[in-house]
Amino acid sequence: MSTSHPTPRLNTPVQALSTEQALRYSRQIMLNGFDLDKQERLLASRVLMIGVGGLGCAAAQYLVAAGLGVLTLVDDDKVERSNLQRQILHNEQRIGEFKTLSAKTSLQGLNSQTQLHTIEYRLNDEQLSEQLQLHDLVLDCSDNLATRQQLNRLCQRAKLPLVSGAAIRMEAQIYCFMPGPEHACYQCLSAHLGEQQLSCMEAGVMAPLVGIIGAMQALESIKILCNFGQSINNRLLMFDALEAQWHSFSLVKDPHCAVCGV
Secondary structure, three states, X not given: OOOOOOOOOOOOOOOOOOHHHHHHOXXXXXXXXOHHHHHHHHHOOEEEEEOOOHHHHHHHHHHHHHOOOEEEEEOOOEOOHHHHHOOOOOOHHHOOOEHHHHHHHHHHHHOOOOEEEEEOOOOOHHHHHHHHOOOOXXXXXXXXXXXXXXXXXXXXXXXXXXXXXXXXXXXXXXXXXXXXXXXXXXXXXXXXXXXXXXXXXXXXXXXXXXHHHHHXXXXXXXXXXXXXXXXXXXXXXXXXXXXXXXXXXXXXXXXXXXXXXX
């Protein structure tokens, strides 16, 4: 199947699947166009995830279950009781723990073959740039504008794919930003739509909604990492959960964008 996204760099040598792995991931391997090579590529891929809340919990479990090689979890928050309504990797016994460590415990039980790393503090530009060099793709599961802008700026500089999602109330959106002069970036998008400053703490969010978008982020990440199918690139997908409707909008690169403009 044709694709429109460039192949991301891999920092880990691709190795042949073992018999055990071939059996474990057989339902993906049998997919038309996916096969052994793409599963091996996924096992060699490294993802940096920013935010282990509702979106991050949903995305992480599917990436790990699917056979991602390395996942680095970044979040400086601790588990609170109000998180348990939607952040499904945490539980009542882990209230007060760092979200990264709580999620790691759950994910280790899901797939012991995935290497899991955690960072329990916010990354400044220098620290984030160092992490970008160690990964093949970034998942934006954050909940604030400053982090999204930082990720967009530094991923553009590092030429790294960025898969970003957001959910609030009964509305959600997902988009993929690929490196390259023909692709729009997050700044191009925000210039058209403006920015949502409210958080779910202020406006609320329906629990399954973050699961839907987090799972979509995992799916898009796998497609990009494995060069499989068509990614949500230069498009914005918006989901109206009240009306059960998806809407797709084309994104046009801003030639004067301060981040990606040429």
